[in-house]
Amino acid sequence: MPHQSTQRFSNRVGDYSRARPDYPTAVFDWLHDLGALSDNSQVADMGSGTGISTLPLLTHAAKVYAVEPNDAMRQSAETNLAGHIGFISINGTAEATTLPDQCVDLIVAGQAFHWFDPAPTRQEWQRILKPTGQVVLMWNDRDIHSTAFLLGYEAMLQTHGTDYREVNHTQIDEQRVAQFYGHPPRCQRFPNKQVFDLDGMLARLRSSSYTPAPDQLGFAPMMDAARALFEQHEQHGQIEFLYQTVVYCGSLCSN
Template identity: 50%
Template sequence: MSSATTRFSDRVENYVRYRPGYPAAVLEVLRAETGLAPGQVVADVGSGTGISAKLFLDAGHPVHAVEPNAGMRAAAEAMLGGDPRFRSVAGSAEATTLPNGSVDYVVAAQAFHWFDPAAVAPEWRRILRPGGWIVLLWNTRQTDSTPFLRAYEALLREHGTDYTTVNHENVTDEALRIALGEGYVRRVVPSEQVFDFDGLKGRLLSSSYAPNVDHPGHVPMLDALRRIFDEHQQDGRVRFAYDTEIYFGRVD
């Protein structure tokens, strides 16, 4: 989508504060099933504010964080720039600017649904070393496992500007096969976030489809959010449950 590189520009602060990280179980799966080892080089494509880059840096990997959005890239640099293994790259999924055969893993976390698979596949294969891996990650919010999550999903469908269009669950098997190869693997591990109302509000406003403050739907959406929170909170908190999805395929 033409707006994919800019639509989060006015949401960086909320993105940094309220988006979920990725559980350590992601690394356990990749170590067991792909041979991920400390020191292997990761290209984190569409790296945003550095959430996924931090996961791999903390596990001992040099990371090239490739991100076209200047505001999000700056947020990642502020958080991770002190680590000598971190390199911030002003590039895109289709044109990373990285050298041929320079990385062991290409990772796209919460980002692949913004890409054109046919355009990114050759670029990712170009920068990968022989036998390298492509990994796609999503924290997929459960929508029907609790009354609160059902109500929150209904809110997004009523108030979101283009929620059903940009939902990553629209990614097709064909798109995954183009990017990852025919024999790609899917694994799922659990994760969660717990919010007070301010945190829930920030989490909602970090989403590109949530009407922002200058939109006429902003106040009605927040009024509905307040009602949902008040109805479902327990001890002043609500819980987001996620299925963290891990897709991976090897490039020979």
């Protein structure tokens, strides 16, 4: 995987699980309406992390293989989702899932596809998908131009981030998505938001792999800037993160 992505979040698991956004219920209703997801579906959740996308999938499918190579994140999901019927934790990657041939109806990658190597990922997914299987790629995109706070947050990341420009998932544009599918897939956008107090906002910031870790020189200045940003924009002790949840759905055309 590019950027040594399998280990990037090992020291951020607690903040990631606590502060990353989930996915709107409307996403899964849309997939159901398309016929891509049903109560009988066998699903592979790629780069499943701490289980943020796995949990809602478990309520809409018969079985979910949560494929995650990072030990700390996978163990967090196993703790969070223990006892959920249909949950199967897999130590694997998008490029080498360890799953059998033609075993899943749906593959989902939530906030993860930009970490994958596209060519071997596509080959592996074609192997494990059933002939009528579908692929869903989805991201929670911060609506950075919607509020003064989010404009300031984006500027802070540009200033204090370590490799924010290099690994920002927004580099995956519609052309690259269509190239992966082999055709332009269906696309839908859904509004989403989080409301944070100061501690929650700082956890959200620390959860991003492109921000300095606490033992790095840039951490303290970033946290000072974040506190100042919160104080400037908070309303009744809270701020809002507004998102557009972007969802692609389609089959993988044969090469």
